[in-house]
Amino acid sequence: MYLGIDLGTSGLRALMTDAAGKPVASAEAQYDVQTPHPGWSEQDPGDWITALDQAMAQLQGSPGYSDICGIAVAGHMHGAVLLDGSDQVLRPCILWNDTRSAAEAAELDAAEKVRDLSGNIVFPGFTAPKLLWVQRHEPEIFANTAKVLLPAAYLNLHLTGRHVADMSDSAGTSWLDVGARDWSEQLLQAGHMRRDQMPDLVEGSAAAGTLRPELAVRWGFGTDVTVAGGAGDNAAAACGTGVMAPGQGFVSLGTSGVVLTARDGFRPDPETAVHTFCHAIPDRWYQMGVMLSATDCMNWLGRITGQSPADLTAGLGEELQPPGPVTFMPYLSGERTPHNSASLRGGFQGLSIATTAEDLARAVMEGVCYGLRDCLEALRKTGAEIDSCLVIGGGSKSAYWVKLLATILDLPLQLPKDGEFGAALGAARLARLAVTGDDPADVLTAPESAMTVAPDPLLRDGYEAGYAAFRRRAAELT
Structure with missing residues (x-):
């Protein structure tokens, strides 16, 4: 049996799979995000430990539970957990969607060879600028920082007692030489950090350590449970969806939006604002375009109208309609791909006295899809092509939204x-690889498809014109 842990922004999910990779049981626990100031986003790492204990308590008694022999953690990327010399947390974790370090990110991004070595623009949400911000605004905490761990690596520390992180997660720090898959002395120096403050590096499918004896006893496991390196959340999702080879990809209609494709080499193109990261298995990389607000835009509209997203979109049905009269720019939290702007903000255009809440919901759905089209076009500029594309995430449960997305992406x-x-x-699969040494090609396979949603040929031209108008409006805003 294997255990995959998904440390998400709003909750933790634990999934048990059997020796063949079939899911057996799962459990979830929730926690909150704190926003003490505009643009700030923080979390208490202790809440993750509490959530893990709650999830494990739910799983106890599941068939095969005591036979778990491998564990791996997938976590939300870029977060900064600062520890003192005794591994005590010095301050709340600064999360991926925190934008306070925009000035520090711009400074690092302009430094010599930073983009060349890291393969990426230094975005405000990345880890390195967060530490520069701490150095300038919380100097005592910075001076006492002995280790900086990403969220998944912090759970690895809890599980193993070791400071260890995988390549895919570490690629989002702006401290890793992503091509060489090692910490870069030049990048660390640019961010005023040292190698001894970094965790040890392993591949996501390799063993990172052994479960601490006290946890093994508390949870009712054997004495030799392997903990794998794990992965950043999107690399883990790629492992779960079988996106391993060039041409394969997925679109995630989640809180944030992602268009991701696998690459068989390191081919960065930072100018596109595409993310180029190590994959969770050796000698593979992946690239993705990221928009910071996707289904979160619909959640926002629901909050201000007092309606659920399902109620807002109920009148649309499943038959795709032509582009609506209202345009929505989905930049509620700034944007990464392709604009790299923490200050960019969203808005509606084309409102009239006749505009309804349903019109707004339709505009939000279209705006999110246009933003994902921006991500796809940015990926294509790097030479990536997606021949086979899955759609995942909470928004994929809306038949209308998926048809709209297929038509706007023309894919x-x-x-x-x-x-x-x-x-x-994906995390459970990495745990299996770390224990068995199986060939990743035999384990990291694609799920069975329920159906393929094709672009609507009658509406393709209309949405192509809508996307062109969206691009013009975005150019005015930026």
Whole structure:
């Protein structure tokens, strides 16, 4: 049995799989995000430990539970957990969607060879600028920082007692030489950091350590449970969906939006604002375009109208309509790909006295899809091509939204059959690889497809014109 842990922004999910990789049982626990100031986003790492204990308590008694022999963690990327010399947390973790370090990010991004070595623009949400911000605004905490761990690596520390992180997660720090898959002395110096403050590096499919004896006893496991390196959340989702080879990819309609494709080499193109990261298995990389607000835009509209997203979109049905009269720019939290702007903000255009809440919901859905089209076009500029594309995330449960997305991307989208195929499954698969040494090609396979949603040929031209108008409006805003 294997255990995959998905440490998400709003909750933790634990998934058990059997020796063949079939899901057996799962459990979830929730926690909150704190926003003490505008643009800030923080979390208490202790809440993750509490959530893990709650999830494990739920799983106890599941068939095969005591036979778990491998564990891996997938976590939300870029977060900064600062520890003192006794591994005590010095301050709340600064999360991936925190934008306070925009000035520090711009400073690092302009430094010599930073983009060349890291393969990426230094975005405000990345880890390195967060530490520069701490140095300038919380100097005592910075001076006492002995280790900086990403969220998944902090859980690895809890599980193993070791400071260890995987390549895919570490690639989002702006301290890793992503091509060489090692910490870069030049990047560390640019961020005023030292190698001894970094965790040890392992591949995501390799063993990172052994479960601490006290946890093994508390949870009712054997004495030799392997903990794998794990992965950043999107790399783990790629492992869960079988996105391993060039041409394979997925679109995630989640809180944030992602268009991701696998690459067989390191081919960065930072000018596109595409992310180029190590994959969770050796000698592979992946690239993705990221928009910071996707389904979160619909959640926002629901909050201000007092309606659920399902109620807002109920009147649309499933038959795709032509572009609506209202345009929405989905930049509620700034944007990464392709604009790299923490200060960019969203808005509606084309409102009238006749505009309804349903019109706004339709505009939000279209705006998010146009933003994902921006991500796809940015990926294409790097030379990446996606021949096979899954659609995952909470928004994929809306038939209308998926048809709209397929038409705006002009790309057939495969809907996986109901079941497990995300980050938790990817983590469980990495745990299996660390224990068995199996060939990743035999383990990291694609889920069975329930159906393929094709672009609507009658509406393709209309949405192509809509996307062109969206691009013009975005150019005015930026």
